Amino acid sequence: xxxxxxxxxxxxxxxxxxxxxxxxxxxxxxxxxxxxxxxxxxxxxxxxxxxxxxxxxxxxxxxxxxxxxxxxxxxxxxxxxxxxxxxxxxxxxxxxxxxxxxxxxxxxxxxxxxxxxxxxxxxxxxxxxxxxxxxxxxxxxxxxxxxxxxxxxxxxxxxxxxxxxxxxxxxxxxxxxxxxxxxxxxxxxxxxxxxxxxxxxxxxxxxxxxxxxxxxxxxxxxxxxxxxxxxxxxxxxxxxxxxxxxxxxxxxxxxxxxxxxxxxxxxxxxxxxxxxxxxxxxxxxxxxxxxxxxxxxxxxxxxxxxxxxxxxxxxxxxxxxxxxxxxxxxxxxxxxxxxxxxxxxxxxxxxxxxxxxxxxxxxxxxxxxxxxxxxxxxxxxxxxxxxxxxxxxxxxxxxxxxxxxxxxxxxxxxxxxxxxxxxxxxxxxxxxxxxxxxxxxxxxxxxxxxxxxxxxxxxxxxxxxxxxxxxxxxxxxxxxxxxxxxxxxxxxxxxxxxx
Numbered sequence: 001x002x003x004x005x006x007x008x009x010x011x012x013x014x015x016x017x018x019x020x021x022x023x024x025x026x027x028x029x030x031x032x033x034x035x036x037x038x039x040x041x042x043x044x045x046x047x048x049x050x051x052x053x054x055x056x057x058x059x060x061x062x063x064x065x066x067x068x069x070x071x072x073x074x075x076x077x078x079x080x081x082x083x084x085x086x087x088x089x090x091x092x093x094x095x096x097x098x099x100x101x102x103x104x105x106x107x108x109x110x111x112x113x114x115x116x117x118x119x120x121x122x123x124x125x126x127x128x129x130x131x132x133x134x135x136x137x138x139x140x141x142x143x144x145x146x147x148x149x150x151x152x153x154x155x156x157x158x159x160x161x162x163x164x165x166x167x168x169x170x171x172x173x174x175x176x177x178x179x180x181x182x183x184x185x186x187x188x189x190x191x192x193x194x195x196x197x198x199x200x201x202x203x204x205x206x207x208x209x210x211x212x213x214x215x216x217x218x219x220x221x222x223x224x225x226x227x228x229x230x231x232x233x234x235x236x237x238x239x240x241x242x243x244x245x246x247x248x249x250x251x252x253x254x255x256x257x258x259x260x261x262x263x264x265x266x267x268x269x270x271x272x273x274x275x276x277x278x279x280x281x282x283x284x285x286x287x288x289x290x291x292x293x294x295x296x297x298x299x300x301x302x303x304x305x306x307x308x309x310x311x312x313x314x315x316x317x318x319x320x321x322x323x324x325x326x327x328x329x330x331x332x333x334x335x336x337x338x339x340x341x342x343x344x345x346x347x348x349x350x351x352x353x354x355x356x357x358x359x360x361x362x363x364x365x366x367x368x369x370x371x372x373x374x375x376x377x378x379x380x381x382x383x384x385x386x387x388x389x390x391x392x393x394x395x396x397x398x399x400x401x402x403x404x405x406x407x408x409x410x411x412x413x414x415x416x417x418x419x420x421x422x423x424x425x426x427x428x429x430x431x432x433x434x435x436x437x438x439x440x441x442x443x444x445x446x447x448x449x450x451x452x453x454x455x456x457x458x459x460x461x462x463x464x465x466x467x468x469x470x471x472x473x474x475x476x477x478x479x480x481x482x483x484x485x486x487x488x489x490x491x492x493x494x495x496x497x498x499x
Contacts, residue, residue: 002032002033002034002035003033003034003035004021004034004035004037005024005034005035005036005037005180005181005184005204006037006184006204007037007039007043007047007201007202007203007204008183008184008187008188008200008201008202009046009047009050009198009201009202009203010050010054010197010198010201011191011196011197011198012197013184013188015037016037016038016039016043016204017037017040017043018037018038018039018040018043020037020038020040021035021036021037021038022035022036022038022177022204022206023035024036024091024177024178024179024180024181025091025178025326025327025328025364026090026091027091027092027093027315027323027324027325027326027327027363027364028093028314028315028323028324028357028360028363029360029362029363030328030360030362030363030364031362033090033091034181036177036180036204037204037205038177038204038205038206038208038209039203039204039205039208039209039212040208041208041209041211041212043203043205043209044203044205044208044209044212044213044216045212045216047172047201047203048143048172048213048216048218048219049218050197050198050201051143051170051171051172051198051199051201052142052143052170052218053198054170054196054197054198054199055140055142055143055168055169055170055198055199057196058165058168058169058170058195058196058199059139059140059142059168059169060168061168063116063117063120063166063167063168064116064117066116066165066166066168067113067114067115067116067117067166068114069193069194069195070110070111070113070114070162070165070166070193071111071114072193072194073110073189073190073192073193073195074107074110074111074114075193076189076192076193077103077107077186077189078107080185080189081100081103083185084099084103084154084182084185084186085099085100085102085103086099086316087181087182087185088102088103088153088154088179088181088182089315089316089323090181090315091153091178091179091180091181091182092150092151092153092178092179092280092315092326093278093315093323093324093325093326093364094277094278094280094315094322094323095277095315095317095320095321095322095323096315096316096318097318098276098277098322099154099315102152102153102154102155103154103155103158105155105444106152106154106155106156106157106158106159106162107158108446108447109158109159109162109163109447109465109469110158110161110162111447112162112163112447112448112465112466113162113163113165113166113469114166116166116167116470119166119167119467119470120138120167120470120474121138122135122136122137122138122476123135123136124136128480129482129496129497131482131483131485132480132481132482133480133481133482134478134479134480134481135478135479135481136476136477136478136479137476137477137479138167138470138474138475138476138477139168139474139475139476139477140167140168140169140473140474140475141167141169141220141221141244141473141474141475142169142170142218142220143169143170143171143172143218143219143220144164144169144170144171144172144219144220144221144222144223144473145171145172145173145174145213145219145221145222145223146160146161146164146171146172146173146174146222146223146224147174147210147213147222147223147224147225147226147234148160148173148174148175148176148183148224148225149176149225149226149282150176150178150179150280150326151277151280151281151282151326151386152225152281153175153176153179153180153182153183154182154183154186156225157173157175157182157183157186158186159451159464159465159469160173160223160464161173161190161200162465163465163469163470163472163473164469164473165190165195165199165200166470167470167473167474168474169473170198170199170200170201171199171200171201172201172202172203172213172219173187173200173201173202173203174203174204174205174209174210174213175202175204177204177205177206178326178327179326180202180204183202184202187200187201187202210234211237214234214237214238214241214243215237215241217241217242219243220243220244221243221244221245221246221472221473222234222238222243222244222245222246222247223245223246223247223464223472224245224246224247224248225247225248225282225464226248226249227249227250227384228249228250228384228410228456228457229249230249231247231248231249231250231458231459232247232249232459234247235247235459235460244460244472245459245460246459246460246462246463246464246472247458247459247460248282248412248452248453248457248458248459248464249410249453249456249457249458249459250282250384250410250412250456250457251282251283251284251286251384251410251412251413251453251457252286252287252381252382252383252384252408252409252410252412253273253283253284253285253286253287253410253412253413253414253415254285254287254288254289254404254405254408254414254415255269255270255273255285255287255288255289255414255415255416255417255441256289256291256395256398256401256402256405256414256415256416256417256418256427257288257289257290257291257295257299257416257417258291258295258398258416258417258418258419258420258423259291259292259294259295260418260419260420261295261417261418261419262417262419263295263298263299263302264302265417265439266299266417267299267302267303267306268306269285269415269417269441270285270288270299270303270390270441271303271306271307271310271368272441273285273415273441273442274286274288274368274388274389274390275310275321275322275368275388275390276321276322277322278322278323278324278325278366278387278388279385279386279387279388279389280325280326280330280386280387281442282412282413282457283412283413283435283442283443283444284386284442285390285415285441285442286384286385286389286390286391287374287381287390287391287392287393287404288303288390288391288392288393289392289393289394289395289401289404289405290392290394290395291395291396291397291398291400291401292395292396292397293394296372296392296394299392300349300370300372300392303349303370303390303392304349304350304370307350307368307370310322310367310368312324312355312357312365312367312368313357314357314360322388324363324364324365324366325364325365325366325387325388326364327364328364330364330386330387331364331365331366333386333387334352334366334385334386334387334388334389335353335366337379337380337383337385337387337389338351338352338353338369338380338389340378340379340380341371341374341378341379341380341389341391344377344378344379344380345373345375345378346371346372346373346374346375346378346380346391347371347372347373348369348370348371349370349371349372350367350368350369350370351367351369352366352367352368352369352388352389353366353367353369355367366387366388367388368388368390369387369388369389369390370389370390370392371389371390371391371392372392373392373394374391374392374393375393376393376404381393382409384410398423402427402430402431405431405432405433406430406431406432406433407432409455409456410453410455410456410457411432411433411434411453411454411455411456411457411458412433412434412435412453412454412457412458413433413434413435413436413437413442413443413444413453414431414433414435414436414437414443415436415437415438415439415440415441415442415443416428416436416437416438416439417439418438418439424438424439432454432455433453433454434452434453434454434457434458435451435452435453445465445466447465447466448465448466448467449465449466450462450463450464450465450466450467450468450469451463451464451465451466452464452468
């Protein structure tokens with residue numbers, strides 16, 4: 001039986017009224033397991049009205065009290081971790097262990113955001129002028145919104161909502177329609193923790209819902225993670241409507257392997273970073289750049305050996321290294337890229353097409369795929385594949401490897417594997433990419449640093465989590481004060497100076 005999902009508005013689950021729905025699949029079985037309502041513009045406007053009504057009381061609450069509520073929420077998430085991970089895996093297809101990692105990296109940001117009393121502090125200057133003091137304070141924006149992707153249905157939601165709520169805003173979430181159940185369950189846990197009704201809202205939908213949020217003047221800021229074309233659209237549309245926007249797009253993450261690198265360590269890192277979560281990560285390594293032919297030949301041999309031992313299977317099977325991709329359309333798209341790589345002359349060393357898993361023949365399966373002798377003009381190098389496809393592009397020397405990473409359209413994440421501290425330091429300083437790993441394959445910053453890519457990977461001047469999140473979700477007010485001293489100086493027609 002197909003289960004019908006809902007929205008979450010004013011502290012309760014609410015059925016859709018638009019009459020439009022989207023199917024939610026079990027990727028392991030390739031079958032519809034539920035359907036989610038797609039909100040109309042009117043439904044979104046009603047949700048915004050409820051959030052606007054609830055926000056002032058929440059925003060006026062002592063930030064320490066808001067922080068306590070967020071920490072109680074973290075406790076509830078941990079208590080329900082197994083349920084949440086199973087729910088996430090059932091709709092996304094990633095393994096249980098990977099789903100728990102998704103949730104854990106999210107709640108780490110909520111834990112950081114619970115430090116709002118410190119993060120919301122302004123500045124103070126005594127005697128900035130004769131008898132004049134100046135101080136600044138941070139205040140919530142009001143109602144803000146997040147549009148989150150299918151590949152991290154818990155983590156990105158928590159990265160955005162934790163700081164937004166801690167800063168005193170009401171938060172409206174438009175999650176991916178592909179895996180909406182975990183966002184709905186997290187909404188219930190926010191309410192259980194003590195977040196007032198209307199302060200955290202989930203509105204499921206498609207472009208109609210997104211446009212309604214973008215165009216509503218009551219929504220003061222929008223955060224987005226997804227593909228670059230949509231990130232560009234949301235950023236431009238938000239700006240046209242006077243909103244702050246923080247939009248993160250696609251990626252093509254490189255890993256440079258220097259001749260002095262520990263090649264077994266590098267090969268293991270590539271296997272995990274390239275094929276984990278079926279490659280459906282914006283920080284996945286999709287391009288290996290070995291420096292020198294000898295390094296390349298040895299690395300490729302080690303990758304081939306490791307690929308033979310990978311197990312693709314049901315997401316609830318503890319022996320599975322990774323599960324299916326999220327949808328039939330994703331499977332078709334990835335297979336199209338593999339055909340393109342063959343046609344353009346890359347050497348296909350491992351072909352993930354045609355994979356079947358016993359008992360789950362209709363699942364959206366793609367096995368680990370490996371290309372060698374890829375060149376930078378090929379489609380599989382230029383574009384984000386978002387699947388378990390790893391390309392090897394050989395570089396003659398370090399300078400060529402550095403140029404490849406820096407000149408690509410995307411600038412999300414990059415890594416270098418080396419034993420040479422000088423090379424690593426030079427690479428980290430010069431590479432034109434937003435997040436860098438040194439002997440770390442997936443350099444996702446910890447919660448109290450910021451996450452964000454450059455170039456076509458990121459739009460907006462503030463990143464996710466860390467201190468940037470509080471800058472994004474607050475507005476600064478500066479107050480200049482002078483108390484009467486009993487001395488009247490008369491009117492002044494000169495611009496005030498700090499003297």
